[in-house]
Amino acid sequence: MSNTEIEIVVEDPTAPEADSPVVTSVRVVDVTVSLLLLVLAAVLGFDNWRTGIAWDSTGPQAGYFPFYLSIILAGASLYGLVAAFRSRKEARETFVTRAQLRRVMQVFVPTLLFCLAVQFLGLYVASFGLIAAFMRLVGRIALWKSLLTAFLFTAIMFLTFDVAFDVIMPKGPLERAMGR
Amino acid sequence: MEALGLLMHGFAVLLTWKTLTLMMVGLVLGIFVGVLPGLGGPNGVAILLPLTFTMDPTSAIVMLSCIYWGALFGGAITSILFNIPGEAWSVATTFDGYPMAQQGRAAEALTAAFTSSFIGSLAAVLLITFLAPMISSFALKFGPPEFFSVYLLTFCSFVGLGREAKHKTVISMSLGLLLAGIGMDTVSGQLRMTFGSNDLLRGVNFLVAVIGLFGISEILLTMEERLALRGHAAGISLKVVLKVWRELPRYWVTLLRSSFIGCWLGITPGGAIAASFMGYNLAKRFSKDPESFGKGRIEGVFAPETAAHASGTAALLPMLALGIPGSGTAAILLGGLMVWGLNPGPLLFVEHKDFVWGLIASMYLGNVVGLVLVLTTVPIFASILRVPFAAVAPMIVVSCAIGAYAIQNAMFDIWLMLGFGVVGYVFKKIGIPLAPFTLALVLGNRAEDAFRLSMIGAGGDMKVFWSNGLVGSITTLAIVLLFWPVIERVFAGAGRLMRPAKA
Numbered sequence: 001m002s003n004t005e006i007e008i009v010v011e012d013p014t015a016p017e018a019d020s021p022v023v024t025s026v027r028v029v030d031v032t033v034s035l036l037l038l039v040l041a042a043v044l045g046f047d048n049w050r051t052g053i054a055w056d057s058t059g060p061q062a063g064y065f066p067f068y069l070s071i072i073l074a075g076a077s078l079y080g081l082v083a084a085f086r087s088r089k090e091a092r093e094t095f096v097t098r099a100q101l102r103r104v105m106q107v108f109v110p111t112l113l114f115c116l117a118v119q120f121l122g123l124y125v126a127s128f129g130l131i132a133a134f135m136r137l138v139g140r141i142a143l144w145k146s147l148l149t150a151f152l153f154t155a156i157m158f159l160t161f162d163v164a165f166d167v168i169m170p171k172g173p174l175e176r177a178m179g180r
Numbered sequence: 181m182e183a184l185g186l187l188m189h190g191f192a193v194l195l196t197w198k199t200l201t202l203m204m205v206g207l208v209l210g211i212f213v214g215v216l217p218g219l220g221g222p223n224g225v226a227i228l229l230p231l232t233f234t235m236d237p238t239s240a241i242v243m244l245s246c247i248y249w250g251a252l253f254g255g256a257i258t259s260i261l262f263n264i265p266g267e268a269w270s271v272a273t274t275f276d277g278y279p280m281a282q283q284g285r286a287a288e289a290l291t292a293a294f295t296s297s298f299i300g301s302l303a304a305v306l307l308i309t310f311l312a313p314m315i316s317s318f319a320l321k322f323g324p325p326e327f328f329s330v331y332l333l334t335f336c337s338f339v340g341l342g343r344e345a346k347h348k349t350v351i352s353m354s355l356g357l358l359l360a361g362i363g364m365d366t367v368s369g370q371l372r373m374t375f376g377s378n379d380l381l382r383g384v385n386f387l388v389a390v391i392g393l394f395g396i397s398e399i400l401l402t403m404e405e406r407l408a409l410r411g412h413a414a415g416i417s418l419k420v421v422l423k424v425w426r427e428l429p430r431y432w433v434t435l436l437r438s439s440f441i442g443c444w445l446g447i448t449p450g451g452a453i454a455a456s457f458m459g460y461n462l463a464k465r466f467s468k469d470p471e472s473f474g475k476g477r478i479e480g481v482f483a484p485e486t487a488a489h490a491s492g493t494a495a496l497l498p499m500l501a502l503g504i505p506g507s508g509t510a511a512i513l514l515g516g517l518m519v520w521g522l523n524p525g526p527l528l529f530v531e532h533k534d535f536v537w538g539l540i541a542s543m544y545l546g547n548v549v550g551l552v553l554v555l556t557t558v559p560i561f562a563s564i565l566r567v568p569f570a571a572v573a574p575m576i577v578v579s580c581a582i583g584a585y586a587i588q589n590a591m592f593d594i595w596l597m598l599g600f601g602v603v604g605y606v607f608k609k610i611g612i613p614l615a616p617f618t619l620a621l622v623l624g625n626r627a628e629d630a631f632r633l634s635m636i637g638a639g640g641d642m643k644v645f646w647s648n649g650l651v652g653s654i655t656t657l658a659i660v661l662l663f664w665p666v667i668e669r670v671f672a673g674a675g676r677l678m679r680p681a682k683a
Contacts, residue, residue: 016404030610037351044358047373059636062365062372065628069354069361076350083347095609100404104605107403111396111577111601115594118581127578131571139570153575157582165234167586 016099023101026093030084037077045070106138122172128154187309190537194545199242202235203542206243207550210250211557215257215564216572222508222618223394224251227579229387229516230586237520238535242542244516245496248509249301249546252492253554254561256293256485261286261562269488272460276473276480283476287416290558291424292481296435298551300486303439304446304493305543308500312529312540315501319526324633325644329654331627333661334504338616340664343454348612356617359384360624367632379592386515386621388584388593389600393614394508395580396601399573401608415559424478431482434463438483442490446506447497459487493543499524500536504623511618519587 048070051063084090096104110130117126131150135141161167194200213224225247232240259270260277273293280289322330339349362373363383374380428435438459445455463483464473473480495506496513503525505511517524522532529536554561584597607614638644646652660667 026610029606033606033610033612037355040355044373047375051370051372055640058368059640060632062368062370065631066358066361066372069358073351073354073358076347076354079347080351083345096404103403104400107399107573107577108602110574111399111598114574114577115581115598118585118594119591123578123581123585127574127581130578131574134574135568135571139568141568141570149571153578157578160231161582161586165231167230167233167582168589169582169585170591 016097016103020097020099022094022096023098024095025091026095027084027087027090029095030087030090031081034077034081034084038074038081041070041074041077045074110134110138118170120172122175123169124154124158125172125174127157186313186533186537187541189534190539190541191545193238193534193538194242194541199239199542200549202239202243203246203546203549204553206246207250207253207546207553210247210252211254211257211554211561212250212564213247214251214254215561222390222512223398224248225509225512225516226387226390227395227576227583229512229519230583232516233519233586237517237522237532238538240516240520241513241535241539242546244513245539245542246546246550248492248513249543249550252297252301252489253294253550256297257290257554257558257561258565260289260293260481262565269456269484269492272456272484272488273481275460275484276475276477279474279476280478280481285476287420288424288478289476289481291416291421291555292478293485294551294554295424295428296438296482296485297489298547299435300439300442300489300491301493301543301547303486304443304490304497305540305547307443307494308497308543309540312497312501312536315497316526316529319502320530322526324630324637325647325651326654328627328630328634329645329651329658330502330504331623331630333654333658334619334623335616335627336658336662338619340661342613342616344611344613346665348610349616352607352612352614353616353620356620357624357627359389360386360621361628366625366629379590382588382590384596384621385587385593386618387512387519387587388596389621390512390515390618391580391583392597392600393604393607393617395576395583396597397604397608399576400601400605402569403573416555421555427478431479433466434479434483435486437462437466438486439490442487442492443494445487446491446494455491456484456488460484496543500528500539501526503528503626505619508615508618511615511622515622 045067048063048067052061053063053067054061055064110133114126114130117129121129128150131153132146135146135149136143139146161169194203209228210224213227225244228247229244232243235243255265255270256273256277258264259273260281263274263278265271265274277289277293280286319326335353338353339346342349358373360383362380363371364381365372371381438455441458441462442455445458460473460480460483463479464470467473467479492507492509495510497506499505499510499514503514503523505514514524522528522535580597581594584593585591587593604614607617634644638647644651645655
């Protein structure tokens with residue numbers, strides 16, 4: 001049996017270092033999120049109160065159900081806030097280290113740029129750009145491989161969605177020039 | 181046996197070349213997303229959902245459910261060969277699966293995993309076949325108060341029985357219910373929580389949220405980790421398969437026990453993870469030789485896999501019969517049903533017989549085809565892991581964007597998806613569970629309608645939820661489950677008081 005076994009080894013040259021300094025603890029994030037949720041609950045609660053939380057001839061008004069939900073949300077967030085403040089365990093837990101944050105940003109920033117590009121250049125051009133640039137710059141994969149993969153993937157997506165299934169995607173100048 | 185006849189009819193619906201091809205495509209895609217790091221059942225189904233928008237509902241659900249079976253099978257591959265559980269419920273599989281692979285018995289472990297998944301699913305599908313029609317015909321008599329009490333039961337059991345901090349489950353759930361309420365109010369036609377924005381008028385689409393929460397956030401989380409991996413590749417020969425299958429009858433107690441646990445926990449929301457651990461632990465406890473667990477014992481693969489798959493499949497039972505999903509993935513499938521214009525719930529069995537029985541038949545067929553497929557193609561799929569993540573990540577991002585946009589043809593939804601991606605990332609890291617959020621978002625409007633209709637019917641009297649034996653007992657059960665942790669503590673405290681000397 002064992003002679004048919006092959007090891008599969010994949011290296012990760014840009015892996016985050018284990019001893020990277022901590023950016024923030026779980027407690028800080030937990031407190032921030034609880035505060036944000038509390039604000040959200042207040043805003044939504046106020047809006048629903050304006051819509052009407054009382055009863056009229058047709059039964060409960062539109063704001064009734066969501067108003068009480070915002071109160072539940074506010075209550076739970078308040079509890080969460082207190083619990084997070086008092087939690088020693090969460091203060092010791094790392095939310096993210098600097099190296100990890102850098103890696104996360106390496107995906108998040110390109111994704112953000114991609115969404116912007118979709119709005120102006122259309123989805124297919126943007127996805128070609130994202131895949132090629134990401135593979136080349138973040139993955140350090142050979143330029144021709146990156147370009148080829150990006151082109152093939154985008155072409156397959158275009159053929160599947162636009163041509164075969166008629167699912168229309170945002171389009172930009174290139175598609176217009178091609179007359180589609 | 182009316183069910184049998186209808187099931188046969190379901191098979192007849194399925195046995196066309198088109199459906200069988202879709203099934204294979206779905207399974208392959210499913211195994212693919214199951215094996216890839218950072219993807220899995222719910223993510224895969226959410227991302228690939230847009231592919232099915234232009235299909236007829238039966239083909240679409242067959243393909244989607246096959247993606248789901250494929251992802252479940254795929255999760256086992258990475259757990260055993262690389263010690264990387266693709267899903268939380270595959271964690272228990274790594275305990276004995278990976279040691280087996282290290283001892284050069286990877287093929288055996290994989291065969292055991294696939295076979296026991298198959299057995300687990302089969303047990304749950306049998307349960308669905310016979311129980312779902314009964315429950316749904318019973319549920320046809322439900323009025324709004326009954327439905328609301330069932331929704332309440334679902335929400336409360338998440339809070340009371342979930343393992344996360346209670347307030348975090350409540351946050352996640354109330355947030356989901358609130359977001360579901362954004363847009364036009366279905367009863368009065370009034371606008372709510374839109375703040376004058378035209379984009380919010382449509383409301384927050386469930387699938388957009390899911391694609392962001394599961395797809396995008398998972399990419400962000402995966403990047404944080406070291407992506408290097410080292411594992412074993414294995415081919416499965418017919419000899420090994422037959423050897424494992426010959427051993428199978430010896431473990432019938434374990435298989436039966438795990439199937440039962442899986443079915444039971446699958447019907448109650450959020451059970452698959454608990455089921456796999458419980459299956460494993462019970463097998464260990466009842467074993468004559470518990471020491472050998474964790475060192476590469478085949479029973480340690482059988483037990484969790486059977487339970488996880490039984491529960492993953494059984495989660496579809498409440499979805500089909502009552503319109504209440506038992507798991508995150510079931511919730512996404514439910515979202516799909518609504519996109520195709522089908523209204524999940526008991527009426528589905530009456531109005532769309534073809535569809536329901538087609539789906540149930542596809543569970544049988546999909547599992548058989550899936551078993552054969554994975555047994556023959558493991559080496560190919562294991563090598564998918566060689567594809568660098570830097571190539572996979574942007575492709576997933578693009579697929580997510582396509583999916584989010586396709587649902588309502590709105591650019592705003594792509595931004596919304598990105599926002600949910602960040603929210604999902606933060607929530608996962610601070611321990612706010614996403615499953616209750618998903619469930620609340622998909623059930624929110626119907627729960628609210630049921631509540632308001634029953635309030636209107638009763639003139640605003642809360643007693644309507646205790647107006648007859650059925651609705652009363654469901655509501656009471658819901659409240660008991662909500663306060664279950666407190667009740668449990670009180671009982672334990674009382675027990676201690678009764679016999680203080682012994683403690």
